[in-house]
Amino acid sequence: MPFLRTFFNACECRILEESNDSLTVQLTEEADRALMNRPFYWHYKDQLGQPGDPLAFTFFTKDPGRLLKYQEEYITFGSPRFHQFLLYAQKRASFIKMYETSISSKTVQLEPWLFVHFHLSYEANGKKEKLVPLALHLISGTFSNNFSEKLTSLSLSHMIAPYHYVLSPLITPASGLNRMKKRLRQDIIQEEHDWAKSALEKKKIELALLDSFFEQNEENNAHFEREKAAIIRRFEPVIRISVLNGGLFYIAQNGR
């Protein structure tokens, strides 16, 4: 799982050993506290005022076919552990600020971009999801269509480099975000929503069946309402929008 290597590198944990099917890592104190679920140990060390001893841990990406020892774990995309890591990565980098760096003796002017990964979830009697990346130039108000690809070719740092300076946004990030949301809504309305139509169709049929079962039987009103609510939960179509992560990127103009 290349995920693990990238993840631990980014969390500044040293990788001690790596093979095709396993990875051993020395956790940092921060990572141990956040990921290893041992609050009592850390509480105890904190009370004593002693430095703790972060764990070294081995993750197998292929079942080793033997009993696992303490500090060993088998991890797949279905493991709670994997989802814990993913959630931690998302929280740690939920909002980032990045600056382009170039080797230059002249001063470089950097322009602000708001870049957001929107998470769209289409729900009815089932669910599909997609990520929509949107990037807005916070001076001109134009959207870029290939911002993610552009980022990969640039060298970026979390600190501004010497001889670089930034232009302040004319559009605040908050109102930039509002423009993005507006655009997202317009795009969604343009889409075909056959899935929602068929879900509503099914809902209608199920509600009719339910009516035929109860036939205005007053005694069973509570039961009827309960079943009706369940049908609505199963079939009522809805689209949920949330932000996976986003950031402010300062990019030199020719990079636009």
Next chain:
Amino acid sequence: MKPAILYDDSWEKFLEKELQSASSPGSLSLFKLTAETKNRILPSDFNGLLAPDFLPHIQFLPHQIKTAQTVMEEMNGTAILADEVGLGKTIEAGLILKEYMLRGLVSRVLILAPASLVSQWAKELREKFQIFALVQRKKPDWSWNGVQIASIDSAKQSKFADVFSDTLFDMVIIDEAHRLKNPATKNHQFVNGLNKTYCLLLTATPVQNNADELFHLVSLLKPGLFGNNGFFQTQFKDGKRSMQNRDAFHALLKQVMIRNVRTNVEKEPIKRFVQTIRITPSKEEKAFYESLSDCLPGAITLLTLQREACSSKYAALATLIKQEGFAQTNTAALAGAIKQNSKADKALDIVKQLNEKVLIFTQYRATQQYLELFFRSHDIPAVSFQGNFKKGKKDWMIELFKGPARVLIATEAGSEGLNLQFCRHVINFDLPWNPMKLEQRIGRVHRYGQNQDVYIYHLAYKQSIEDRMLALLYEKIALFQTAIGKLDTILDQNWIEDHLKDAFHTSKSVGEWEIKMQNLAAVLE
């Protein structure tokens, strides 16, 4: 029609604060990693299953995948899973549960199973699906916001009624759901009162007595599929037992029920070798058997008593001893004269030759005890298994059978939910009057997970009641199986079983029983 759009502003709330702070060095790669990984694992389509890719360590069978997919795509997460015993209903339910959890549609789950299967459920979910469930025991906490497993008896207590009426479960799964077939019972009413979005009912025997049971089961899932009760009675039922408008009924039933049958599922089925061993009784055994008609207790038919004697003298004595003055009878003396059980000797031969684990079934407690001592006296480690053992004891017996013990002796009542795929030899020490019971027995070893051929041995005394049973029932077993196994005829099952039961228990003589059985077989053919 435009669906509603809901916006989650939790990220936005922290935007102003985040703008003031600087990022850390690794944050860009975490930023990208999150987006790339999320993109890779999110459900990009309404249809199809994500779960198998997330669980690479399990080889799902094609019918299990197909079942999970049908439940999700066509049945909208409300279904009766009615596979034959041993095809992996639990696996299917786990797969469906995992799929809904991965898609983020389900998080709060209630699983109700018989008390004896609760830990097994937890273990399967943990080991196969990496779902970590809370097992509710003496002091249950129903507010748990994840997957919880409980026995229906502990959950239905009236002191919890308020908690359950206020709790919404995303999914409810009920194992051995045929226990809910009667709407007058507390079990049924309890499940009916649960607030649930999705619901799975698991049972290998969706119908036991009549089609009304099916109506009540379906009404838990999808009230109105068959109309209301009055409509159902007039439209689909014809008298107490029979059905009319079968095609329409089956079409509706298929909307909520999936039944996989072994013959359709297995491409290269595990072979099953059945061997009937006819044993000549010893002189003493024969004399005892023949003397039974002389001291027949009032309430018991000769057939029943003879069947007991065919198992072991102890099984018959357990009944006979209740009569006053039995100790003085000729029969008692004849029983005392039997020093060896010819069947037990044969079973011992088989066990010694095989040098493998052997599962032995008997219907009688007395025979079970006798066999356990008998094997031990021949230095073969044997353990017993009964339905009324406590959970821990059951588990321990299975562990012993996996480990040092060579032989497990089980009574019928203990066999529900038993998974013994590591064993492939079954000895039927005595024969049940209902051939379907036999299928249940064999299903303990011939089931999902078994990867070797299975060997079955029927033991029967020559010229005894069992000999007749073999001729009448078991050599026609294929006939009964085809009549009983299929979904299309699932409703016929009960009258066949009724007849079998009736024929056995009310017949005064073997002759009468034989005639009834021949009539039944003729009808089926």
